[in-house]
Amino acid sequence: MPWITQASYEVADTITIGVELKSHHLGHMELRGCPVGNDNGRSATQDCFDEHILEFVEDISYQMPK
Incomplete structure (x- = not known):
């Protein structure tokens, strides 16, 4: 299946990500990214x-801490 890039970012860009959790169970989430080279991320x-x-x-909805 071919890779379809949704967006591209530079180092130090600030991006907005929307997430909705129905139940957190006292956990947390980490988001990660990997630079895409000439092989389309393969x-x-x-x-x-x-x-x-x-x-x-920043959490713009609930002002949660880092």
């Missing part, structure tokens, strides 16, 4: 995602 590995954890900046 070389993205778990190690790559583990090295690129996205920073939480």
